[in-house]
Amino acid sequence: MSRISWIGLGSIGKPICRNLANYGPCQTPVTIWNRTHQIAVDLAAESEKTVAVGSIADAVRSGDIICLCLLDDAAVRDVVTTAIDDADLKGKLFVDFSCIHPDTAASESERLRNQGAEYLASPIFGGVPLAVDRQITLVLAGPLTAIEKFAPFTEGVICKNTIILADQAYQQASLLKLIGNFIRFSTIEVLCEASALSEKVGLAPETLLKFTEALIPGPATAQLKVLQSGDYYKLDKASESFHYHMAVKENAHLSDLAQKAGAKLRALDTITSHVDHLEQSRGPNASLLAIFGIIREECGLPFEN
Numbered sequence: 001m002s003r004i005s006w007i008g009l010g011s012i013g014k015p016i017c018r019n020l021a022n023y024g025p026c027q028t029p030v031t032i033w034n035r036t037h038q039i040a041v042d043l044a045a046e047s048e049k050t051v052a053v054g055s056i057a058d059a060v061r062s063g064d065i066i067c068l069c070l071l072d073d074a075a076v077r078d079v080v081t082t083a084i085d086d087a088d089l090k091g092k093l094f095v096d097f098s099c100i101h102p103d104t105a106a107s108e109s110e111r112l113r114n115q116g117a118e119y120l121a122s123p124i125f126g127g128v129p130l131a132v133d134r135q136i137t138l139v140l141a142g143p144l145t146a147i148e149k150f151a152p153f154t155e156g157v158i159c160k161n162t163i164i165l166a167d168q169a170y171q172q173a174s175l176l177k178l179i180g181n182f183i184r185f186s187t188i189e190v191l192c193e194a195s196a197l198s199e200k201v202g203l204a205p206e207t208l209l210k211f212t213e214a215l216i217p218g219p220a221t222a223q224l225k226v227l228q229s230g231d232y233y234k235l236d237k238a239s240e241s242f243h244y245h246m247a248v249k250e251n252a253h254l255s256d257l258a259q260k261a262g263a264k265l266r267a268l269d270t271i272t273s274h275v276d277h278l279e280q281s282r283g284p285n286a287s288l289l290a291i292f293g294i295i296r297e298e299c300g301l302p303f304e305n
Helices: 012-024 038-042 058-060 073-086 102-113 128-132 144-153 170-201 205-215 221-228 245-260 266-282 288-298
Strands: 004-007 031-035 050-052 065-068 093-096 119-121 137-140 160-165
Touching: 004 012, 004 058, 012 031, 012 038, 012 050, 012 128, 012 137, 031 038, 031 058, 038 050, 058 073, 065 073, 065 144, 073 102, 093 102, 093 144, 102 119, 102 170, 119 144, 119 170, 137 144, 137 170, 144 160, 160 170, 170 205, 170 221, 170 245, 170 266, 170 288, 205 221, 221 288, 245 266, 266 288
Parallel strands: 004 031, 004 065, 031 050, 065 093, 093 119, 137 160
Antiparallel strands: 119 137
16 A cells, blocks of 8 residues: 655645544555644654654655645645655655646646656645545546545545546646635625625525525535624634635636636626725634625625624
8 A cells, every 4th residue: 555645734734634644544654744843743643643754855755645735836836846856756646635726736747747756636625624524525637547546545534525537637626626616705705795685675584594495505504504693703714614815815816817718707806805805804814704794894784793
């Protein structure tokens, strides 16, 4: 069985890595590295199933499969550069969970393949709570042989299900991630606007909830319950699935893609405006669902309900 290394232990990377070590078919400890080394040390102290190392090169050398779960495009480029400079990459598989621009996925995969390594683009759908409970969805784009190599570590180990894009361009996974989350963010925007309008015109909250339960059950209904309960302004970014800073980064990537393609995304403009206002008024720890408060204020209602 392949040896696993994990690079990047942020808010979502850490629980996924922990699940991989605890539930995956690993015959050796998972080697872990994080820019803030103490985070890796603390995770390794939880059990003998993980071991912390002090450099990216050590992590890359120790694994046959190297998982990346990094903050942004720049962090991915930095890690790939270090790996190329300091380690022999021939025969290794890099599985990139990071949410990055499709152009970055294309360029970094090419750099790795030029060194004899394989690459899988594997963005995540689902936030921290779902990651903890192994309920996230993974997208896997790349060679079928690479997908088959990593498959034993996916469903039932770190995720609920996978979307397989076998032998398709790596950019397809990044595009799906950005457009998929655009749909999710747009749903939140519409739920917030509909809730504010309902209050203004006198539609009972329970009536709107009955509609969502009947016609759009699932995440939308759960999010509407958060809005109606008032928890939207009590949550912080670490406690829910939608981080406002994630929306900022992804909206910028999506805006770039739309501009290059000559497409107009009016909904994206509205979401971006509300997210920017949220950051200015509530600071970096606000939940994305708190855009409901911003929308309420635009409708002449108080931020808190």
